[in-house]
Amino acid sequence: MKESDWKKFKVIKERAIERFCTQALDEFGEVISNTDEHVHNRYLLLYKLVQNRDKEMSLIFDDHSRSNAPMQLTAIREGSR
Numbered sequence: 001m002k003e004s005d006w007k008k009f010k011v012i013k014e015r016a017i018e019r020f021c022t023q024a025l026d027e028f029g030e031v032i033s034n035t036d037e038h039v040h041n042r043y044l045l046l047y048k049l050v051q052n053r054d055k056e057m058s059l060i061f062d063d064h065s066r067s068n069a070p071m072q073l074t075a076i077r078e079g080s081r
Helices: 005-034 039-061 070-077
Strands: none
Touching: 005 039, 005 070, 039 070
């Protein structure tokens, strides 16, 4: 990957992380504020949701390197649909 592409990738990745985290926090807020569910059920759902989003984030954004950039771009694109 050329240096100019690497610089663009870093910007794209940072924006994607921001979007991912914002969406996750919105989901967490929906679970927390759902007063129709018992508090314990909300806690369990939130716990599972955090675990799942953490795994997803790790798969998409960890291992920051030029060799992984094409795969990460694909994952970022798939996640934004």
